[in-house]
Amino acid sequence: MIRLCLLLMISVLLLGCASNQIERVQQETSVIKYSKKYPSGDRFDNLYPGRKDYPLTCQENCYPSSQYVLCQSEAEQCQFNKEQTPPNLEAGFKIRWLGHASFYIESPDGSSILIDPVSGQFDWPVDWAFRLSAGFFRNEAKWPTMEEISNVDAVMYSHIHYDHFNKSDIAAVGNNAEFLVPLGFAEHFPNNGYKINEMSWYSAKRIGKLNIKFVPAHHFSSRIWVPYLYEDNDKTLWGGWVVEHQGRKIFFAGDTGYSKHFADIQQRYGDMDICLMPIASYYHKENSDWYRYVHTTPEDSLIAAQELNCKVMIPWGYGNASWKMGDHSSHSALLRLLHMYKEMNSSIPLHILNEGEEVVF
Template structure:
């Protein structure tokens, strides 16, 4: 009788769980690249591995103060105060920067999308272990309202690193939205009725009049389960996104180093109207070469934007709610961007957001 009761409870609990719907999106022109020495499980690789050369590198006076950036202390706790006017590109898209890599986007048809939404810093148990240590604690970023969260149509994740994907946030977003993620990502979701599209590079899905394209980035994937114990290690793919709507194109780079893939994306899809580009986390005194290998410097981002023929570039990765991974301070990357934009004579139009601000193009 006891075992019968236990069996009934197990069956009831199982009945409360709703299986996720996972679709692998792979098309004739898609690309997947694996590591040559891979062993089970299969591990992914970048399109253009190997030693890199960079067109431009700032070597001195990189972080000059700017009258356009008002800070409480040098390059720390800052606000951009420069006057700027949004270009009328007639894309119909609206962008709100939530902080670090997170964006809330509204399409011309009213579809609402979240890209790399992360409200906190880590999920359990890493958040618990990290708070017990002397590690850096990120300031809370901006988060959509409760009403906005209940009406999200699509959520896009670029890769599984904590500053781009937090498992705790999935529950708050819920299974009503459609999820677009890299290959191997679905196993990180709870089994609770989520609709998940696992994408290969250069694959696409349609949401109303919006085409969602997953594109390459030059990065990697890994995830700390508990301090110093890692899971994944390149078994989940990484990348960026191109959103297309009636001939208009929005590009989100994801975390990436500089490589040939930017030119490949432009050749595949054409010129970009708005580019959301990372400019931070490229510096580390002990592992400087590695950090830049997988993160663009501000000058790398400007050159990549040029190769994408971006009409407007919105930078991200710096800021008061950033992770400051290897950066000198919260806004050092922005100061370097403003400095290099002028030094290079770049014709890329910059639109600088403070966290929580919105702009329409």
């Protein structure tokens, strides 16, 4: 009798674990670049590796205070407080910044997407390793409602790093949405009936009336505690996204350093309407050259936005719910952005959000 009960329980569990549906999305226009550093031939590489010559670098007085950035202490726990009139693009996109790299976007046709959703700290046990090394947990992000989460049509991830991909959030979203991810990503999902589209660079997938394209970024990937002691480096691809609805385009850069790929994306897909651009994680007192190699400074992002011909730029990466990895403080990157925006006399309109705020273009 006991054996029969055990068999029934196992059968129920097995029936409850539906297999994932995995599609590798690749078209004639797709691009994949494999690294020559690894003999296995299964690791990815950036399109433009090697030494970088940056067009512009702030040299001194890069973080002056701003009357519009109100903080509890020096550049910490701040709110941007300035009345802004967003450009009227007649695009119909509603964009909400959840914190760090996470966005909730509603399209004009009523569909919704999540980009790089990470609601809390890193997956366990890496969250505790970060707590021990950094001395704090990240503040909670401004998360969508349960109704919004349950009705999401698509979830996109830019890369596998813990601050952009949290497995607990997959379970929260459930398996009704389609997941769009870089190549090599599907094996990191639990087997629970998820619809997963593994994308190569410059491949496209239609979700309802949205045409979603995966585009290059200049970064890297790894998913373990100590990346250089294990062998998963660059086994999954990384990139950004272009979300198009009736000719209007949102560009999400993902984690990236500055390189020629920005100009390539504009040449291939045309001017971008709304650009969601990273401005943080470029500073490290001992290794800033490497940090900047894979992350844009605020001035790098402003130059990239010019190359993309963005009609408006929304920055991300700073904030009260950031991890302050590669930053002086929670809002140092925003202060540098506001300073360099004036210094460069940039023509790209900026729209600054605090976490949890949304804007309609």
